[in-house]
Amino acid sequence: MRAGSKRKGASPLLALPALGLFAIFALVPMIVVVVLSFTYYNGISSPTFAGFANWSRFLHDSTTHHAIWLSLEIMVLSWLFQTPLALLLGVFVSGRQRYRSVLAAAYFVPLLFSAAAIAITWRNLLDPNFGLLANLTHRLHMSWFPTSWLGNPGLALYMMVFIISWQFIPFHMLLYQAGARQIPRSIYEAAEIDGAGRVRQFLHITLPLLRNTIVTSSVLILVGSLTYFDLVFIVTGGGPGFATRILPLDMYINGFERSDMGYASAISVVLVTAALALSLLLIRVTGFGRFRSTHEGA
């Protein structure tokens, strides 16, 4: 790269279109949102200065506090549910056996659906009267099994975690599959000769060598579930009551349904800050800046 240092390199002007677009729709909004959080703004008339009103409401609004709590809960639950499953399944389909590649091809199918498609399918599938689940439990005489998952405030959040996992486990499985395939087989063969069984090989070879993948996938799950919106919005709309009203939903409802965009902006600032902090952690820990794509030349 140093070779032609005498000559002028490519003009930095070439970066301008991308920079401009990115600045207008991603960077400027980051500044705008901070400003808006100090205003009253209903989305139609011009914003007016509000001082710290929105922020003081943020400190006292119990609905929002509940939403923060739910967001943390969904973050932890998502991680606890998705990580072991994605890890085990990903390592499983990293095997080259024919039946495993067939399974893998089926496992990745949820990735093809939009969040809206997944949400609408599950919403109908879980309908307490006519849905598949209610129908099946009725036919199998499993009356003890709850059918009103989305209508029950105690169960709805868990069902949301399950649906979110249904959507995202394939993605993380893909990461783990790629990671596990990079582990040299010779290591396993050596362990085999030493008489290590399958479980010990997994615990002492696979798991430690997948450390980076585990970190990457974990932070993606944590950041992703913090800012998660689409599925919950369509499936429950935050209900029943406030049972699934996570923070991004609380922001949306305040901003677009109650036309209180000033307050929604304050929530947005909190969300962006939290997500940025978590993501920067990702870049730090995993060296994402030196990112090499894992999917070429395979």
Next chain:
Amino acid sequence: MRRLLHLNIPGALAGFVWLVIVALPVYWMVITSLRKQAGYLTADPIVPGRPTTAQYHRVIAVGFLSYLRNSAVVTFAVVSIVLVFALMASYAIVRGRGWIASGSFRLFLLGLAIPLQAAIIPIFFVVNKLHLYDTLPALIFPTAAFSIPISVLILVNFLRDVPTELFEAMKIDGASEWQMLWRLAAPLSRPALLTVGIFAALQAWNGFLFPLVLTQSSGTRVLPFALYDFQTQFGINVPAVLAAVVLTTLPVFALYLIGRRQLLGGLTAGFSR
């Protein structure tokens, strides 16, 4: 080697359980979409009935094709913008020197961390100020903008591996940077461009939040938002709603059948999704 050939019984069992969890909803969605509305409530949900495409006709009759066209326009525009802009920027970053090149790379890196869900209020504000609300460009520009950071990252990593000698040789032949960008860098980075293009296309095709917040009339409706709308419109005609779901997913499914590896590559490119 021998060990790998042993059948992992507990693993295989768990693998089949997960297969059922993944496949059952998809199977149910497809067979239900082929039912009559009347048959839905009484039929055995697992056994397919006599298939009818009535619900598909119904979905098409309520404007599905115009939403499909909107989605296609948005997707095409987003992919074009992302490919051209990101390639130009990556070229400038890899081949250029000085603070603008390195600074803009760092900026895009930081941009990876901005979650679009959290930024939706100010984006709504900006789109309104630009008088783009309820137009297709209101969907195109933000979607493209949020796909650019990861695209630049992928392309920069790819272009860095191109031997400098190739550029030098072309330069000696009198080529300008602009010519080298399109005649050398672009053809060489075809695999990376494919990844980026698929990633951007999926973002545009499947995105729900931007359409929800930035459009409202049926003239600018795109498919994911149309699905949401069908749900309210058709109410309890579940087979029709699911027929719409199947229809919107068919193009991506076709892509999956043709180029599974490329599609999955495009998906993981969106690490930060």
